[in-house]
Amino acid sequence: MTATFALEGVTRRYSVPGDRPWRRVTRTAINRIDLEVPAGRDLAIVGASGSGKSTLLRLLLALEAPDAGTVRFRGEAVSPRSPGALRRSVGVVPQDPGSSLDPRLPVGASVREPLECLGVGGDHGARVAQLLDAVGLDPAVAKRRPAAFSGGERQRIALARALAPRPDVLIADEPFSAVDPTTRRRLVALVGDLVRASGTQLLLVSHDLGIASRLCADVAVLDAGRVVETGPIAAVFAHPSAEATRALLDAVLPVEVMG
Numbered sequence: 001m002t003a004t005f006a007l008e009g010v011t012r013r014y015s016v017p018g019d020r021p022w023r024r025v026t027r028t029a030i031n032r033i034d035l036e037v038p039a040g041r042d043l044a045i046v047g048a049s050g051s052g053k054s055t056l057l058r059l060l061l062a063l064e065a066p067d068a069g070t071v072r073f074r075g076e077a078v079s080p081r082s083p084g085a086l087r088r089s090v091g092v093v094p095q096d097p098g099s100s101l102d103p104r105l106p107v108g109a110s111v112r113e114p115l116e117c118l119g120v121g122g123d124h125g126a127r128v129a130q131l132l133d134a135v136g137l138d139p140a141v142a143k144r145r146p147a148a149f150s151g152g153e154r155q156r157i158a159l160a161r162a163l164a165p166r167p168d169v170l171i172a173d174e175p176f177s178a179v180d181p182t183t184r185r186r187l188v189a190l191v192g193d194l195v196r197a198s199g200t201q202l203l204l205v206s207h208d209l210g211i212a213s214r215l216c217a218d219v220a221v222l223d224a225g226r227v228v229e230t231g232p233i234a235a236v237f238a239h240p241s242a243e244a245t246r247a248l249l250d251a252v253l254p255v256e257v258m259g
């Protein structure tokens with residue numbers, strides 16, 4: 001079966017300000033990555049801050065082109081100019097999804113927008129109502145603007161928007177970071193239920209290894225722009241082979257009770 005995504009020798013560099021105002025230096029954000037994401041396997045991408053997770057997602061989404069190597073979606077090379085079937089097949093939940101909603105638009109219109117942009121047929125109003133219901137909101141709230149909702153509710157709306165065109169793949173970049181732990185727990189369960197019910201493949205970037213292991217079967221660990229470890233998440237976390245994986249696991253704080 002063709003892999004959902006395949007990266008072959010992918011490198012992405014940025015030119016950033018150097019130690020003098022007139023100097024620029026090259027930073028390699030993604031360094032010759034080879035990675036296959038098999039169809040139907042939910043993948044967590046984890047790594048320390050600055051390891052290249054968000055850059056990797058932008059390359060997978062063909063929002064940026066690699067400086068070297070090839071990104072394939074279902075076997076077809078993709079780039080910002082020719083994303084192929086990618087835009088139609090992949091939904092995105094951005095970082096801090098709640099604040100990604102257009103503040104001027106009623107939330108129902110935000111959920112409906114991708115249906116219109118992608119020319120999806122059917123009764124859009126009914127689909128919006130169904131989605132709001134699926135994320136635990138009363139469809140009657142569709143007329144309200146984002147400011148009328150809590151952070152957790154806005155994240156639910158962003159999730160409904162990403163799932164509206166029934167994408168085969170959902171890519172989410174730290175989607176749970178901007179909410180309190182109780183809301184986060186509920187949202188994690190909701191995402192798990194929704195992707196399972198719809199058969200959507202999830203690619204998740206998360207700092208939270210607990211969330212990653214709850215939602216994903218596989219993990220890819222990034223360190224300084226390289227994939228240093230991949231495999232089934234339970235096996236990798238139980239027996240990490242890379243120093244970067246051990247460091248991430250060691251950094252998880254257990255609850256300590258004073259007294």
Ligand SMILES: Nc1ncnc2c1ncn2[C@@H]1O[C@H](COP(=O)(O)OP(=O)(O)OP(=O)(O)O)[C@@H](O)[C@H]1O
Pocket residue numbers: 014015016027028029047048049050051052053054055056
């Ligand atoms: N547009 C850009 N211009 C310049 N440098 C960039 C750009 N995007 C990323 N970088 C650099 O590339 C490296 C990887 O960044 P990236 O945001 O992909 O890491 P990350 O793992 O997602 O980090 P975080 O967990 O903090 O979001 C960093 O050194 C970052 O400063």
